[in-house]
Amino acid sequence: MNKEELVIAGFRDLFNKLVWLNKSKMEDSLKGYKSSEVHCIEYIGRNEDSNGTKLVESFYMTSGAISKMTKKLIKKGIIESYQKPDNKKEIYFRLTPQGKAIYEIHEELHKEFQERDKAVFEQVTEEQFDSMLSFVEKYSRHLDAEIKKLGADIKSESRDS
Amino acid sequence: MNKEELVIAGFRDLFNKLVWLNKSKMEDSLKGYKSSEVHCIEYIGRNEDSNGTKLVESFYMTSGAISKMTKKLIKKGIIESYQKPDNKKEIYFRLTPQGKAIYEIHEELHKEFQERDKAVFEQVTEEQFDSMLSFVEKYSRHLDAEIKKLGADIKSESRDS
DNA sequence: ATAGTTTTCCTTCCTTGTCAACAAAATAAT
DNA sequence: ATTATTTTGTTGACAAGGAAGGAAAACTAT
Numbered sequence: 171m172n173k174e175e176l177v178i179a180g181f182r183d184l185f186n187k188l189v190w191l192n193k194s195k196m197e198d199s200l201k202g203y204k205s206s207e208v209h210c211i212e213y214i215g216r217n218e219d220s221n222g223t224k225l226v227e228s229f230y231m232t233s234g235a236i237s238k239m240t241k242k243l244i245k246k247g248i249i250e251s252y253q254k255p256d257n258k259k260e261i262y263f264r265l266t267p268q269g270k271a272i273y274e275i276h277e278e279l280h281k282e283f284q285e286r287d288k289a290v291f292e293q294v295t296e297e298q299f300d301s302m303l304s305f306v307e308k309y310s311r312h313l314d315a316e317i318k319k320l321g322a323d324i325k326s327e328s329r330d331s
Numbered sequence: 332m333n334k335e336e337l338v339i340a341g342f343r344d345l346f347n348k349l350v351w352l353n354k355s356k357m358e359d360s361l362k363g364y365k366s367s368e369v370h371c372i373e374y375i376g377r378n379e380d381s382n383g384t385k386l387v388e389s390f391y392m393t394s395g396a397i398s399k400m401t402k403k404l405i406k407k408g409i410i411e412s413y414q415k416p417d418n419k420k421e422i423y424f425r426l427t428p429q430g431k432a433i434y435e436i437h438e439e440l441h442k443e444f445q446e447r448d449k450a451v452f453e454q455v456t457e458e459q460f461d462s463m464l465s466f467v468e469k470y471s472r473h474l475d476a477e478i479k480k481l482g483a484d485i486k487s488e489s490r491d492s
Numbered sequence: 493a494t495a496g497t498t499t500t501c502c503t504t505c506c507t508t509g510t511c512a513a514c515a516a517a518a519t520a521a522t
Numbered sequence: 523a524t525t526a527t528t529t530t531g532t533t534g535a536c537a538a539g540g541a542a543g544g545a546a547a548a549c550t551a552t
Contacts, residue, residue, distance in 0.1 A: 173460040174445065174452045178349075180467035181342055186391045187474040188339075194481060206538075222501060230347045235539045237502055259500055259547040284335065290466075290473045291335045298462050299334045305455060305463070306341035312451045313348040320355060367508080383531060396509045398532055420517040420530055 192283055199279055200272060207248070208276055210239055214249055214263050215273040221262045248272065353444055360440055361433060368409070369437055371400055375410055375424050376434040382423045409433065 171179070193205045200208060213228065214220045225236045240263060243249045248269040251261050265273060332340065354366045361369060374389060375381045386397045401424060404410045409430040412422050426434060445452075 173457075173464070174448075177460060177463050177467070180464060180471070182346065184467050184471050184474070185343065185346060187471065187478065190391050191474055191478055191481065204538090223499080226500095230351050232540050233501065234503080234541075238538080241502090257548085261501070286477065287470070287473065290470045293469065294466060296334075298466065299338060301459050302338050302463060302466070303334070303341060305451075305459065306338070306345050308454065309448070309451045310341070310345050310348065312448065313345070313352055316447065317348065317352055320352065365507090384529080387530095393510055394531065395511075395533080398530095399508080402532090418518085422531070 192279075195283070196276075196279060200275060203272060206239065207243060208272065210243060211248060211265065211269055211272055212276055215265050215270070219262050220264075221260050223260075243269075356444070357437075357440060361436060364433060367400065368404060369433065371404060372409060372426065372430055372433055373437055376426050376431070380423050381425075382421050384421075404430075 196205050196208060197203070203211075209229070210225065213225065217224065222233060222236050222240065225231075225240070226233050229236070240249065240251070244251060247266055249263050250266050251263055253261060357366050357369060358364070364372075370390070371386065374386065378385065383394060383397050383401065386392075386401070387394050390397070401410065401412070405412060408427055410424045411427050412424055414422060
């Protein structure tokens, strides 16, 4: 394995561990709420006027899945939907008081996780942070371009048929 | 968001993109095979004497899921199982010729992805690689320790009841 | 104005993964 | 040697997400 593969594989494994561990802790503290639901609550709590499309884009999930999840959260009384007077198509979401309570607990947990991992991050220098961030940014932009290309390909294909 | 969160969130988003994009390309080239199946083929192809437990550990999936996936792959004729003369419990897997063919195509695709992203990685210096790798390693070890702790917690809990 | 196109959201069916209970082999304890 | 515990793998009920197709609102040509 070259270094390129090592970095990718290393980060993938790291993320798997992190997600698994935090998920366990989360579902322990927030009993009754799944980590995917909490993730959704987090997003809606942080972003004013979230709607289905925004959730689809940031979660890399299909619109069908988002539709079902939001419906379930509404049924549970965790979020509520609303519309704007000049737009009858888009449906926005906001947290209910119950949702806000969960959001707060989640924030606390988040701080707990940071505290847990402090020892690791304390050893990272500013230069290392900046270097990693610049790498992430460059790679991310590159992939955006590739995804855009793929989108164009799909369109040109469908034009043939 | 502090730098710590930026790095984590940045990598998470980067990975989501990478997985989504490669998955699309993969299911385009290897029509009929799901990316999860290919992932499994890749692991079995690379690791001599893979068994269920090894797959569970490296995929962070439940043993039920692994059991079903391997059964499906056997049914499709992509992998085959075998046992060792001195152990009637453990079941090992290896690729069939058909599985090996898929493995080869996957390897080709992998090279294609590397070619696609070459421009990004060429800009990364040796020092940056090493710095990222050391970060991944440290963090990973830290999480291993935390996961171990959690395992101990679970055990002590069940001892109470 | 209105006819086509795109965006946004929903529904149904299917696949995949989790959970929990279980069985059998291997290992440990007495 | 016998019994208890752990490891390994399986199964069935259930939940989550994807795919495909559809409907209504919004946009964009004429």
